Each structure stands twice: as C-alpha cells, then as structure tokens.
Amino acid sequence: MVSHSEHIREIERVSRGLPVRRDETVVKSWLRCLEHHRLDPAQSCEAYIVPETRLREHRQQSEDLIAIARSGLENLFRQVAGQNYVLLLSDREGVTVEFLGDPLFGNSLRKAGLYLGSEWSEWRAGTCAVGACLETGEALTIHQTDHFDNTHTPLSCTAAPIYDIQGELSAVLDISLLSSPILKASQNLALHLVSATVRRIELANLMAQARNQWVLRFSRSPEFLDVDPEAAISIDGLGRIAGMTHAGAKILARSTGLDWRDPQQLIGEPVSRFFDIEVDNLSDLTRRRPTRERLVFARDGNALFAHAIEPHSKVRAPLVSREQIPPALRRLGGDAPVIAALQAKAAKLARTRLPILIQGETGTGKEHLARAIHEGSGLEGPFVAINCAAIPEQLIESELFGYLPGAFTGASAKGRKGLIEQADGGTLFLDEIGDMPLALQSRLLRVLAEGEVLPVGGTAPRKVRIRIVSASHRPLQTLVSQGAFREDLYYRLNAATLTLPALRDRPDFDWVLEQLLKRHGDGELILSPAALSALKAHDWPGNIRELDNVIGVAAALAENGVVELGDLPDQLLANADTVGGNEASATLSLTLTACNWNISEAARRLGLDRSTVHRQIKRYRLKPHRH
Template identity: 75%
Template sequence: MRFVFPHSDHIREIERVASGQTTGRDAFVVESWLRCINTHRLDPAQACEAFIVPEQQLKEHRQQSEELIYIARSGLEQLYQQVAGQNYVLLLSDREGVTVEFLGDPLFDNNLRKAGLYLGSEWSEWRAGTCAVGACLESGEALTIHQTDHFDNTHTPLSCTAAPIYDTRGSLCAVLDISLLSSPILKASQNLALHLVKATARRIELANLMAQTRHEWVLRFSRSPEFLDVDPEAAISIDARGRVIGMTHGGAQLLARSAGLHWRSPDLLLGEPISRFFDTDIDRLPELTRGRPTQERVLFARDGNALFAHAIEPQPHLRARRPRAERRQIPPPLKRLGGDAPEIVALQARAAKLARTALPILIQGETGTGKEHLARAIHEGSGLKGRFVAVNCAAIPEQLIESELFGYAPGAFTGASAKGRKGLVEQADGGTLFLDEIGDMPYALQSRLLRVLAEHEVLPVGSSDSRPVRIRVISASHRPLPEAVRDGCFREDLFYRLNAAVITLPALRERPDFDWVLERVLERHRTDGKALIISEAVRAMLKAHRWPGNIRELENVIAVAAAFCEDNTIELWDLPAEIGGAEAVDGADGESSALRRVLADCNWNVSEAARRLGVDRTTVHRRMKRQGISHPH
C-alpha cells in the first residue's frame, strides 16, 4: 500500500516505517504507527481532529464506569495535587478510550477541549491515531507518546503519558492519562510523569480489589518491609477454599512469574489454589496478619523469590449490611440519589425493580424532595430508548396545557404554527412521560390524558387523525391524590391508571442519610475547585432545621453560605436568617453578634469557641479583631 504524503519530515518518517525501514522510535510507537496504517487505515496526511462524544453518549459511558470513577477519584485528586502548577491535565478513559473523568485548569478549558484533553474526548487508536490512551489500550502497558510520536501533525504539540488500570479479573478496564499541551523537547522530561501515573494506577487497582472483595482474604505484597502496610506493590484476593479469585495487575504478574505462565492469560491464574504459587495455604494466612512484625511476614514464591506479605482477614457479613448486597443490583442512576442507610437502599431497590417494568408509577413527597430526579433515574434504569419528557402541570397556563401536551395541527388556532407542532406526549414516544404535580392538572384535561393512557394514541388539537404512542408514565404530586379524588377535583379512574405502584420520598428532615445528602450538596457548590467545609456547629444547626423546602431549600442555603464564607469554610454567621445565621441580626452587626453568642456560650474561652465552630484559634482571633470584639472585662 502506498500513501501520497505532503512533504514533511514527520510524515516521511512514517512512510519509511510503513515500508519496513528502521527508526529511532520506541518499539511501541512503531507498532502503533503500523496498526494505524495497516489495521485502522489512517492517513497521516489527514488531520485526526479531537472528537468529543455527544452528551447522552458521555452520560452512558460515565454510568457504566460509575463505580470505578468513585473509587479512582481520591487517587486522581492526589496525583493532580502532586503535579499542581505544571499545567498537567488528568484523563480517566474507559475501555473504549472515552474520557469519563477529567481534572484540569478551568482557565484553559477552550484550549484543552480543542486539543481533546477534556471530558468526553475519545482517544481510541482507530479514531485519534497513535496516542497514549489508544496505544495503552492496545498494548496493555504504561507508556509515553511524546510530541512527534503521535501519528499525525494535529497532536504533535502534546505529550501524553498513560498507564492501564486492570479489574480484579485481570481485564484492562480503564486508562489513566496525564498530558501537557506543550512540553520540553526531550521525551525523558516525562519520566517522572510515567512513574507517578503508574503508581496511581496501582493504588486505584488496590482500592478496587479491597472494595470488591471485602469479605474474602486479601494478600498484599512488597519487596520492602517498610512499604508493605502503606504502599504495597501487588495484591490478590483468596476465597475460603484457598483459591485466587481476584488480583491487581501487579498481583497477576507476580502469580504468572511464580508459575511460569503469562499475565495476559488471567484465566490460567484465577481459580487456582494459592499453594500453586507460594509455599503457603489458606490455613497459614493468619500468620501473615499484623499480629506479627513486618520483617517476619515473608513468603517464598514457587520461582524462589522472597516477598514480604500482609494478609487481611475477611470482614464479617453483618446483618445490618445486607442492603449492600442488594445495592449492587441497583442501577447507577438510582444509587446516586441516596446513601447507604437501609431505608434509603430499600427505596432504591424498590424503584430499581419497578424501573424494569412498564407499570405506571406515582411518586409522592413534599415539595423539593427530588421527585423529578427519582423519575429521571427510573427512566435511565429502565432501558427505554426514547426520551425522558418532564411536564410541570402546575406551571403551564391552563389555556396552553392542552396544546402543549397533545400538540396541534397546522393552523389549529390563531397564532398556531403553519407546520403544526408535536406535543410533549408524542415527544415521549418510546420513552417516559413525567407528569409533575399531576394533582394540579385541570379536570377537563384529565379525561383526555386518560384516553391517551387507555388507547395508546394522541389526538392533536384541531386534528381528526390520531397518532399512536407508546409511553411509560411516571407522575408525581406533593399532595395526597386520594384526598383530591374524595374532594372531586381529580378523576378516580385516572388515579387508578396512574398509581399502579407508589413510591413515597421522605422529607429531608426524616432522611437517615442526611449527612450524605449534605455532602453531595456541598460538593455541587464547591468554589474555585476547592471543597466546602462546614463546622460542627453549622452541621448541628442544619440538622435541627425543619427544611420545609427540603433538598431544594438546602441547595439554596448552601449556595448563599458559599458566597459569604471565607477560606471555603462555612461558619454560623454565613448561614441565612431563616436557618439562624448572621442575617437573623439586622445590618452589618450580624456576623459580630453570631460570634459573640458563641464566645458567650463558651465563657469567652477562645479555644472552646474554635472547637465548637470547627476552626482554629487564629481564625477566631482574626474575626474578633476585625469585628472589634474584646473580652467583656
């Protein structure tokens, strides 16, 4: 095969490689170039512009990777802090090369997006040519693709270093990449980046193994006793029969070397007794727990190598933790709506079971409890291909709601579009129609909605031709619908069509996972990329509030407090008046009065006041000085 290349040194070099000539590039770069030419049929003369997947597709990729993203986030943030100020960007890509998590300087968002160093970018080799993520996915090895290592000139300014992340079964499931828009000429300048990204990938794999096999034995290894308990190099998990059931990538390599096998064949390692690889068995693992000094915890592999080992005993299956087993079956969109409290997990499990059916669902709950969020999560967990269409029956003017819901024919009324319009019901065809505040739907329209549900067809305003529709209906109301039926303002036959199954959302004040909800809200309102912190006094005050507006009210309170707080720490005086914060006192004296109250309660002991406020003593002294507060005597 012969390419017609423009005259450029880079493209001529690729042409020489294609014709079988040697080059000074790393072997994995040459192999990637050849795959780009022979397998992917790419032309280096044609630009491989960065590709960002559509929003819905990105959402699906992130949902599939949710557990890994959650486990990896701490490691990503630590790595980002290690390279702070050096203009690095961190990408976590899934098995298809799509970036599902991203850390970078928001000041360079436009440049990063243009270069493809952004959330949703796809770096598979067949699409982007030779790149670190794509080459890592193909080779399964950590590597650096530096500047002109890239296949085409579009990406040659970049320097990208990537390491694979393997799941507990030995399959490559993700890639961690650290990249620069521009870098020094020498490839060796990225050696430290390669070391850091490999170490982070190793720690993510270990965290994943520990999370997945908490009820089994875990054996961690290191060549140095000093690092065995704090940063092991490899780990495996072992079941009650003494057989290997999980491993990190380092663990797979260790097992393979010991048995004279290859780590790329994990099926030959899993299920084998531990005694095949080491001079021990399941009964001797307690000798390797922390009860013995680290230097004495030595194992010999079957290939003769000595390793320091740390055995971690299985966590017991406690009765109180049974909902966790159910939670693994809950779709990710529903998991994101609550914490681990048994009552919340039971609600999520009920919603997950209903999501897989075609039953109409009625969601009851106070205003602001998240009824639409739950409805959307049920839709996302249902597998329906159509859209999620939300209709707020209380927000659409009564004279417009009929045409909004059912659409209208061309010229149906004065001001109508000459082309007509498809209604919200028809837009939800093949998907979910969410009717929020259904109790406020005008009585006259309830019969038309009933016909849609009964006959699976919609009749636009001004038209004589019905159109077939297949929709899943989820409705919601903050008022009890049975009472509305008794009062004669809601049709009984429609009520029974809608409430085949009922889910009741608890008020925020009643939620056993209040702390989990609060942490999610704080995360959404982080400022300048920094996490918000609240003092224990603030936490106690928030828990004591009645929250008539529920989660929506909490969102507003945290948004206000985030705007007023200093050093990303929310204190009592940052809260709005209705919560009991500084605004409860008129004028600029509010903050001063709030601080005086705390000091007075503590007998003017600054250390005790600082402890209650969740800050250090210097912060209290600084605020006292700024506000002219001094000890009463």
C-alpha cells in the first residue's frame, strides 16, 4: 500500500515534469489539480455532500435524464450484484443525482462520497473518475492511488460520459468500489459495462426525442443491428442531422475529418454529407429488407449495417388552403409541401399571443417571417425589432428597458422609452436572442412573467402588453445545456418553434430565385442556362441574403437583361461544373431512362454515388417520362 507521503512525492514529481508510472489521463488530471484548481495534495479533504435544497434543484433539473436512465442503471446494478459496486449518476456539475448501492453499507458509502448528493467535480474532489470524465469527455478508470486526494485512494471508480442528442456532455455514469484488487486491470470489465450502459441510455434518449424524425441506427455486425446497435442519429424531414448519440457523432465526424468535440459542425448538416444516402433512400433501410442487405457507406469508406426507423408522424398537409394564409406569409415561399406546412403553422400561431421562437441559419429570413407573423396577428401596436448581437452589451439594458432622466452619465435629460415599451400593444422581435447577456435574460424573464417593465433608474414598473417573437441561428437548447442561456427563459420563449430551412435545402429554390429576379430586374431579368446551373451548384452558406446580393450585382452587370456566367461572383464560378452541362444532362437523362429510373443502377453505370445522381437530377430538373 502506498503511504500518504509517497503519494505526495509522486504528485510532486509530476509537477516537476518528471516521469511516473501512471496513465496519461491521470497525469494530466494531477497537473490540472495543481496548476488550475490550486489543490494541495498534502491537505486531505473529506467527501462533500451538497445541502438538501441544492440537491433537490439538481435532481429537478435532471429528472428527464433520470427517468430515461433508470432502467439502464437498474439493469447494470443487477449485472454486478454481489460484487459490492455502487452506481452514481452525476449531472454536468458533478453532483450525484441518482444512486444505487447496498443499504447495508450506507454509512461507509456516505462517508466515502459514494452517495446521493455527493459532488465529484475535479476542482472540488481532485482527480476522480467523475471529474476527469467531465474534463476529458471520455470513459476512464481512476483506480486507488490515481486519486489526487489521499482521502479517496482506497476507492476504485470507473465512469463514462452521457451526451445529449445535440452532442453536448450532460451527465456521467460512475461505478465504484470501496475496496478492490490492487491491479487496475481488474476494472476493465466495469469499464466495458458502464460504457455499454451509457450507449443504451443515449440511444433511449434519442429515440424518445426523435419520435417524429427518421432514426438511423448502426452496427458493424448485422447480428446485433436490430437488438443492440452501437450508434444512432436522427434525421429531419429535409434530410439534415437533427440528433445523435456520442458514438453516432464520432461516426459522422470521422467520415468527413471533422472534430466530434465541435458538434455544431455536425448538427443541421445534410445526411448525404456523411453517407452515400439521401433522405429518400432511408425507407430502403427499414426491417422490410434483410439485415445483411442494409449496408451504408460513410464518406471515408467505412461500411456499416444500418436500420432506419420511420417517423411516428410525417409532415402533414396544411388544413387551410393557400388562399386562407395571410398574404404576408404567402410571400415568403412557394407551394412545396414543407414550405406550405410551415406557412400554415405560422398562420395559425400568428392569431394567438403565444411566444414564438424562430430557428434557422443566418440569412434564411427570420426577421421577414417575424414581420409576416405580426402582420397576420391582427395586433394594432407596432412591430419593434432589436438585434441582441448588434447592440453593445453596455447599451442593451437601456435600449430594451429605457431610462429615466439623469439615470446615468450621458443620459438624455428627457429620459427615453425602451424598445419593450415602444412595442406595447404590438410585437417585440428579439433577433439573435442567444447573444443576450445572462443578467438581462433575468430581467426579460420578469417582463414576460409579470407583463411590466422597469426603466433604468426607475422604481415604479410600467405595465406593457406585448407579443414576443424571438430568433436565433444558434440552437438555444445547446446554449441551455452549456449554461449560457437560462432554461426558464428558454421555455418562456419557445411555446412554439418555427424552423426555417437553409436555402440549399429549400424545395422551392426556383420560386425564391424567381422572386429575386423580379425584384431586381423589374420582371425583365432572365438567366442564361450556364448562369442558372452555377446558381444551383452553389451551397449558399449566406442563404437568401447571399442570393439576394448575387442577383443584385448580376442585375447591375447584365447586358440586355440576360445574366451570363461572367456576371456572377468568382466564388460561384469556382464551384460550378457548367461546362458541358447540356451534355451531362442528356447523358444522365438517357442513363436514367435505360435503368427505368433505378437510381442505384444509374449511379453504378455512371460511376457516381447515389447522392451525386440525386443532386444532378435536381440541378437539371429531370423527371421520369410518363407513358
């Protein structure tokens, strides 16, 4: 057994950069404890149990996760029955919110911190499995003297991270022993079991939250695909990644050389970016086909067996006719089913006073949708818009809430009515709400809850009656999980959510293009075939705003009202494969006809993958001939 003084000397060797016989994970954690957390290895620290009121708060915030995880925890506890293991489920702050252990050892477990309410963050407890797992995002074992604090060196703890469907670390599952064999390898089975349990908890969470989306589950072995898959992703109706398990995130990231630690690079991207499939192909991967035939290829060449589960409900056709949709909303899109359904939903919500959250990439038209909702609401007050990302932080408070005369240095002698009060009787549009400072989020929450606003420097609140529409290009749920956005405000703002598709995903791209040509060319601007092909080949990262700018410049450069290829910006020409476009279109059309429009067979004959064939069909607007 290593003595306390020997343990301290070993940690001191690490602090001087000298080699020790420890895993790299342990060495890095010791260094964090010394350099970042400023912990003293000579100062023993008893396990910390949070007060009962704080524990209740942590458990309430984690109740959904606890409900989903409970079955997996109980199953794992049965698997290790009789071996004196204790199971801890900790939240992202390291506080134990669920616990399973032998009640006969209750006092010993509580003293050791293996108990409900114990806090195992690294800054509090030093090197430990939960804290190191939260820091690294990886499954690991901290065995006996791996622990930084001498109080914890009798313990052997193994932990694995639980990620939410947006790819953010949300909890940790730990399995621990009060005493264990000396060899660290004795915990290899525990590491395998806890990792498998976490994988199943993440899958259950994804399935619960993706009932109305496609779910694609993966396995390297066809025998386990339908019963115990290794990874899963969810896909929305437009074919974009909507959610993922941790293993699913790693598959996506590996397929395109991205970093799974940056999930924003993965969420919202088309599934065809990662696999040789489109959303239209998912029905080929359901249980209607034998397991061994359900094979997909990732973009890095990795082959996986896949099981697609259909949405519980699909996009419904609107229950109102297009003529019943307010004109302002009709002007925002064509008559493609997905767009029509969005317009119909917005039209119904416009007539209520419910707060609406609009999500979508920058440039997709979030403010245009907000204005259309206001116009269709029947409210007599004004539409007041504020961009929370564009106003300096020190001015947002006075801009939103106004101020009394002399409230601060430089204030107007007459005071000023804030934007919230200006919107009284109408709609307040908060664009990029995700960039609002946390302190102001608390004040906004009060406005929404109590219907009154307090100007800077004031003591008497003023009643206001406003309808809130907010928007963000960042997923607010992810910001909530990161602690950057108040959860209570999030639920106040998104009574209903409207998601605007990116321009590259819009089925009414031609309609959008036609409207912009009319606006910039007085109805007389047309595109040459080469220019049209270039526009359709572009990915449009700036969405409608970028397309609007491109058409505006092209209209100014075009001769005789015809936009040629040379009138387009260079970045569009670099990606355009317009040379020989007519020949390519003809070749593709002939091949599809010869294959009776079997996409897979046509792709094989042309030497292309199916997603490329689908893109070219869309680009050249090809359709099967009807006989």
